[in-house]
Each structure stands twice: as C-alpha cells, then as structure tokens.
Amino acid sequence: MPQDQQPEEEQHDVLPDGDRDPGQGPDRGAQVGQHVQQHRRSPVRQPVCDGPTTAAADSREPTRGAADAAAAMAAVPRSGFLPRSQRRYAALDLALPIGARQTCSQPSTVRTMLDQLAVRPGHHVLDVGAGSGWTTALLAWLVGPGGTVLGVELEPSLARWGGRHVDAAGMPWARVEQAVAGVLGWPDEAPYDRILVSAEADTVPPELERQLAGGGVMVLPVGGHLLRVRAGEPGVPREVVRLGPYLFVPLR
Numbered sequence: 387m388p389q390d391q392q393p394e395e396e397q398h399d400v401l402p403d404g405d406r407d408p409g410q411g412p413d414r415g416a417q418v419g420q421h422v423q424q425h426r427r428s429p430v431r432q433p434v435c436d437g438p439t440t441a442a443a444d445s446r447e448p449t450r451g452a453a454d455a456a457a458a459m460a461a462v463p464r465s466g467f468l469p470r471s472q473r474r475y476a477a478l479d480l481a482l483p484i485g486a487r488q489t490c491s492q493p494s495t496v497r498t499m500l501d502q503l504a505v506r507p508g509h510h511v512l513d514v515g516a517g518s519g520w521t522t523a524l525l526a527w528l529v530g531p532g533g534t535v536l537g538v539e540l541e542p543s544l545a546r547w548g549g550r551h552v553d554a555a556g557m558p559w560a561r562v563e564q565a566v567a568g569v570l571g572w573p574d575e576a577p578y579d580r581i582l583v584s585a586e587a588d589t590v591p592p593e594l595e596r597q598l599a600g601g602g603v604m605v606l607p608v609g610g611h612l613l614r615v616r617a618g619e620p621g622v623p624r625e626v627v628r629l630g631p632y633l634f635v636p637l638r
C-alpha cells in the first residue's frame with residue numbers, strides 16, 4: 387500500500403528519510419538508540435534538531451514560569467504524543483521523529499520555551515507548528531478551562547494525527563487546525579496573548595507579530611537563535627530578547 391494510503395498511526399510510526407542515520411539497518415529503535423549513545427559519549431553537546439546548539443544555552447536562569455512549565459510537562463507526558471516506535475525514548479532529552487520529516491522537540495527546549503512564554507490561566511494562545519500535538523496540550527494545561535489554545539500545523543497528516551492526540555488529552559478548550567497554505571498563524575482568531583512557534587524563521591514574521599495582542603509574548607526560533615518578542619503597548623516599547631542558539635526545523 388503506498389504510504390499516503392496507510393492508516394495515519396502507521397504513517398507516523400516510521401522514521402522519515404531525513405532523520406535516518408546513514409548506514410543503519412532496518413531496526414528503527416536501534417537507529418535512535420545509536421544516536422542516543424553517540425550523544426551521551428560526546429563530551430561536547432551535539433547540535434540536534436529542535437534543541438540548543440551550545441551548552442551555554444541551557445545555563446540561563448529560569449524565570450518564574452519554570453515551575454509551571456515543569457508541572458505541565460509532568461501532567462502531560464510526552465509518550466502519548468509519539469509514534470509507537472518512539473515511545474520508549476520519550477524520557478530522553480532528544481528531538482524524536484514523528485513522520486513527515488518532522489520532529490517532536492527536545493523536552494529541555496520545550497521547557498525553556500514554555501518558561502519564557504510565561505503562559506497564565508485564561509490566556510488565548512496560538513501554537514504554530516503543532517506537530518505531534520504535545521506543545522498544544524501542554525499549553526492547554528497551562529491556560530486551563532478559562533483559556534483557549536489553537537494549534538496550527540502545515541503537514542495535513544500531522545495536523546490530523548496531532549489533533550487526535552490533543553482531543554484525547556481531554557482539554558476541549560484546545561484544538562489543532564491545518565494551516566492554510568500561504569497564511570502564517572491563524573489571523574481569524576487574533577489577537578493572541580501568547581504565540582509559540584516551533585519552526586525556525588529567517589526573520590521575526592510580521593504576519594505573526596500582527597496577531598499578537600498589545601503586551602503579548604511570542605517565543606520563536608529565528609536564524610539559529612531562540613527569541614522572546616514582547617509586543618509594544620501604550621507607554622511600553624516592543625522588546626526582543628535573544629535566549630540562546632537553537633536549531634529547529636524550518637518554518638515554511
């Protein structure tokens with residue numbers, strides 16, 4: 387059966403070619419296991435997808451959002467958002483393949499992004515690049531039933547698969563929509579208090595910044611760096627803070 391006719395659980399249970407280590411055999415778990423061993427053996431932190439590219443990026447002081455981020459990650463385990471073949475690696479601090487040449491981001495990177503986003507109960511949040519649905523569900527836990535989270539995902543099969551994970555998480559104030567080609571974000575439901583972007587842009591996209599409420603915060607990777615952008619509001623200028631070097635899949 388051609389791959390585009392496979393049931394989605396199976397489609398997203400394969401390692402995309404782009405994530406395959408050259409020269410490895412057919413055991414997909416062994417491929418990831420080998421990558422993990424290489425990562426552990428190396429005295430220098432390896433650049434990995436959706437992760438920091440230097441050890442220094444991990445050494446920043448956490449903000450007061452850190453405890454909330456850690457609590458969300460404990461309440462919404464990553465394993466429920468991974469392909470079957472990857473679930474045994476859920477606890478490892480690595481980006482893991484989810485099919486369609488995309489990844490579920492490295493947990494320490496997700497923690498940093500949520501920490502810096504400082505999501506509060508009741509917030510209206512946009513999650514660009516929902517992928518597996520994990521970040522959408524983490525954000526849903528943080529905003530609580532008084533808030534809303536909209537995840538948008540460009541890959542149609544991931545949007546359906548990740549959307550099912552979010553539906554199964556039992557937080558009906560969150561959902562995933564397939565991104566509309568040529569439209570960045572989801573302008574129809576703007577403005578958002580918070581925007582999380584899990585794919586790397588060349589510059590801060592003005593279309594996304596226009597969807598941010600006054601004083602709202604967006605965390606996104608741009609040109610190899612994770613940035614926190616706080617929108618200006620009356621009497622307070624726009625602020626952009628560099629959080630450290632990170633490598634992500636591209637925003638398309």
Ligand SMILES: C[S@@+](CC[C@H](N)C(=O)[O-])C[C@H]1O[C@@H](n2cnc3c(N)ncnc32)[C@H](O)[C@@H]1O
Nearest residue numbers: 488490515516517518520521539540584637638
């Ligand atoms: C790092 S991956 C997914 C991480 C995801 N937050 C998770 O928890 O699994 C980034 C995702 O961004 C998606 N993406 C890239 N460009 C996009 C765009 N313009 N709009 C929506 N999604 C996009 C990719 O298809 C990919 O699934």
